[in-house]
Amino acid sequence: MSFLYSPSSPRPTQCLEFQFRSRTIKAIGTPLADRHSNILRLQILPAATDKIMQSRLSAGPDENGCTLPTAFPEWSLPETVILKFEDDEGSRCAERFDSEVYAYHMQRPIQGDAIPIFYGTVICNNRRAMIIQDVGGSNILDPQGAILSKEELLPLLYHTMKALNQYGRVSEYVRPCRFLLVTESGKDRIVRVDLEGWELHSPETIAESDPVMDTWEFMDMYDQQLQTLESI
Secondary structure: OEEEOOOOOOOOEEEEEEEEOOEEEEEEEEEEEOOEEEEEEEEEEOOHHHHHHHHHHOOOOOOOOOOHHHHOHHHOOOOEEEEEEOOOOOOOHHHHHHHHHHHHHHOHHHEOOOEOOEEEEEEEOOEEEEEEEOOOOEEOOOOOOOOOOHHHHHHHHHHHHHHHHHOOEOOOOOOHHHEEEEEEOOEEEEEEOOOOOOEOOOHHHHHHOOHHHHHHHHHHHHHHHHHHHHHO
């Protein structure tokens, strides 16, 4: 691994190379934020063989109905993805990493909607890491993300909370920093990121959980943030 320094960004970029299933991936990684040094946004560098393999594998479903993204996720990656390394601080790093991977598998039906798409895990620089969809967006309590009225946000947030509650709960406390406002093709949605702390609940417990309460708890925080921004 080598480091590059860009004059337009104070954060060093990393040149990475790792194996993801049948594909060798080379990429430029940039830390998302100083407080999340284990999370990189990767710009995948195309190789000469990539287009050849993608064209061969994109002929359509096989005899079992499997398509390229499901059977060969390594060859259907977008140009930009998120690489999240297993944290190396704390005594429960491996447990938290395994819990998050398990959460993505259990919540596969809502990937690409309420949560990012999970592509798989790799070993990079002798550390475990997961490859996740880069949804972009902004934290909905940051100035860049707090742009919707309460009436606009409410149905979007409830949709996400309800989807999360159908497959267990990701935490007992709603953390605003883990919810992003994402706009694609003029359509807004709320995406939950960072699934550490996900718990598999019994059907009875899931039935008792209340996405309405989670939604209103968050809406109270959003209302306070809007008032703060209006006063600035």
